[in-house]
Amino acid sequence: MVVGRVLDEDTQSILRMLPGQPFVSATAFAASMSGRDHSSEMNAFVEKTFDAWLYFDNHGPRQVGFRVPQSVLPETTAAGYAVGDGLEGLAVERAGSDLLLRFRYYAEDDEGFNMGEEGDGWLHRILPVREELLAGHLDTLELAGLLGEYGDRMDGDLPAEYGLSKAGRALAAYLLIDPAILERWSSERGGMRSVESFRDWIAGRGDLIPVARWEFAAADPAKSFQIRLGRLPENCEYGRWYVTATEARGEPLAFATEDEARRGYHDEALRLQRLNDPGRWRELDPN
DSSP: OOSSSOOOHHHHHHHHTSSSOOEEOSSOEEOOOOGGGOOHHHHHHHHHHOSEEEEEOTTSOEEEEEEEETTTSOHHHHHTTOEEOSSSEEEEEEETTEEEEEEEEOOOOTTOGGGGOOOTTHHHHHTHHHHHHHTTOOGGGGGGGGOOSOOSOOOSSOOGGGSOOHHHHHHHHHTTOOHHHHHHHHHHHHHHHHSOOHHHHHHTOTTOOEEEEEEEEESSGGGOEEEEEEEOOTTOTTOSEEEEESSTTOOOEEESSHHHHHHHHHHHHHHHHHHHOSEEEEEEOOO
């Protein structure tokens, strides 16, 4: 599927020539084919063309992928979630100015669980995960580390108590993550939230003075925001430097070194700009 755009007529014509009696529209493509018709070249074309894709194999393997701009989700951030190998886990790959994120589940379906299953409808339910990633909500990237040998049918609408969005729960179900593992992961994350977060800590520190401060003046004044870079107090448990923004979707960040902080400052500024364009930047007196 493509998001926020349409496929041109030439691309649609190419897609219609692929095997598997393809369904092609201005925003989507679907086909059902045998293994001998499926190729790495076809995979590459799909990943080059679409913003989100899903592969379902009746013999076991499953994959969900997203194309996202590096200006919004930097490679350095996404790479921290990469796990597994070429068969299973989360792979992060640069593709020009974008990143390709591939969630893979692999298992030989000896029990035949998948023979009566179909991949129809799953991508529509999972697609909002991409928007969550673009908004800086990265919880679903952690799901790749929970893949195992569950291999059973699962309800696509898992209970809300797992702490994920509805789309995130659909992704977990599609990747056949064991509900017991998912419950334990959710519980551990809940325990982590009980400790004071950096967001809560820095929100109460009105004494911090930034060393750099920029304002993004959006064409829509309601979308304007400021972003700040500054030093944390000596011996702060969170690090030595911080980045904060007045944009509601901004994530307060802490860093150990100035170089890391300045890179994070730049990446966060670009991510938030993408969410509020058009507009322009202007430097403010940090004091």
